[in-house]
Amino acid sequence: MKQVDKLLGYRSSIKVIDATLRDGGLVNDFFFDDEFVKALYKTNIDAGVDYMEMGYRASKKVFDESKFGKWKFSSDEHIREIVGENNTNLKLAIMADIGRHDKDDFDQKVNSPVDLVRVATYIHQLPEALDMIEDAHNKGYETSCNLMALSHVQENDLHAGLEMIGQSPVDTIYIVDSFGSIYPEEMARVVNIFAEFAEKYNKKLGIHAHNNQQLAFANTIEACGDGVDWLDATYLSMGRGAGNCAMELLIGFLKNPKYKELPVFKFIEEYMIGLKQKGIVWGYDVQYLMTGLLNQHPRTAIAFTKDKRTDYVEFFKDLML
């Protein structure tokens, strides 16, 4: 059993990553205005957050720029408009989504305000992901490999994949519960597998959880208790479908005095409630529990939400077909 004294002390190796612009952007097509993003940036600094993900750097060859807010493409210029040269303790991240990115969009680190390139990949895309990681690493960035949809990966494949990731120059390997289907008891087991490879190859571990079964926070602190150091969260849980681990819950839990609750609550009060009032919808609901329970992609539940349906029984029957 993990010891309660760990709850009073803290590990200084823990990092909190704000993924609001990126995962939250999936809810509003990345249409955050500059005032919001500047306030979020300032809040992260004040709250002691370690990294702020500035969105995706999606390829304009794949997505029509006119249909999305700029944080889907998050160029160095977009970022500089918010942060200048970012002379702060807050580091900046962007995400490259494998198959929807373009290596040429990433300049040398020395020319960029970005510190960390997070590479999101399904396991079958690993070779392309590792190519991207190597490119970003060689350009001078910190890198992470965010292995999505873990609950659909067979354990044999996971071992093979972690061996490949381990041999890459990546700094941090992420456990991503894309479907919110993992229970804390399973999370402990998953972390054990990842930890074996992290130790062998001297990598750090991260966790990115979804809230389909109201377990995003519980799984995050389970993983944290099991030794995972990089913890993703979003303000008011804003993120695709049922959303993510709530920043306000995570900062409340962590005992390192550098983390501050008040700026988090202030930002929620002044900015996040406004998004909700504008009708932007995310967060735990019965339809997301259903896809989580059945270990399915939430796209059907997102459509159900968009259509304002409440015929849960019909929906569940369809999912079980």
Next chain:
Amino acid sequence: MKQVDKLLGYRSSIKVIDATLRDGGLVNDFFFDDEFVKALYKTNIDAGVDYMEMGYRASKKVFDESKFGKWKFSSDEHIREIVGENNTNLKLAIMADIGRHDKDDFDQKVNSPVDLVRVATYIHQLPEALDMIEDAHNKGYETSCNLMALSHVQENDLHAGLEMIGQSPVDTIYIVDSFGSIYPEEMARVVNIFAEFAEKYNKKLGIHAHNNQQLAFANTIEACGDGVDWLDATYLSMGRGAGNCAMELLIGFLKNPKYKELPVFKFIEEYMIGLKQKGIVWGYDVQYLMTGLLNQHPRTAIAFTKDKRTDYVEFFKDLML
């Protein structure tokens, strides 16, 4: 580490207790109409729920009967109007809240449709609670002792209290996280303490969780994984403040084939959504996270909710005074 194979198998000793009428009643002053209660009763039977709590049996000497729905008083007559002689596998429970109950309101079991009397008590009320338990036991009821506000109980007092409860004729001892302040890691430790006394005195253990930090379900399955058999839940989490462990999450988690998800979703669709639409408010929100985080009674957060306030920063500052 708990083993993943436990997640596929099941313990037949597990019991699910529906506390919707009782804890949910705290949200709408127990004004559930008979159609709702009959549908809930039928749902519990169809879903394989083991016990249905039919409300409080509060003393009419303490509470004005005209100000509450009948499920605050839940007489044998009220219950019979719903269940007849209850010739089903679903057992019925009522709650006696120490200091607000009257032993004389409890007839001999042989004359009552009630199977289980749940005695809710703060630790300083234990002698009165044990008196009530003994009375109910002698009348022929199953009994449980629901030790509230556990997070305010010093460990020495807890040991002394569990020793007293152990020596009583009570069947089941409940861990009650009234303030939603306990993390799963602490829950595991708490269960260990309770289990020591449960084993010594041959008692069963139960868990009743609140969702202030989105941990009601996580704490319930943590406790379940640690050997706790009696699991409280409410439909759509309906309960005081942030609400309880959601029945739909719990039934989804449990693998005993007697538990069925579809009736649960049907009831939510046909009845629970209607309560929400009528403006009855419960469930996780930032103000409840705050009282949970600070290990405080949720009454201030309930007032904040009622006043439709969103000035979280001011509220949090007040809580920290």
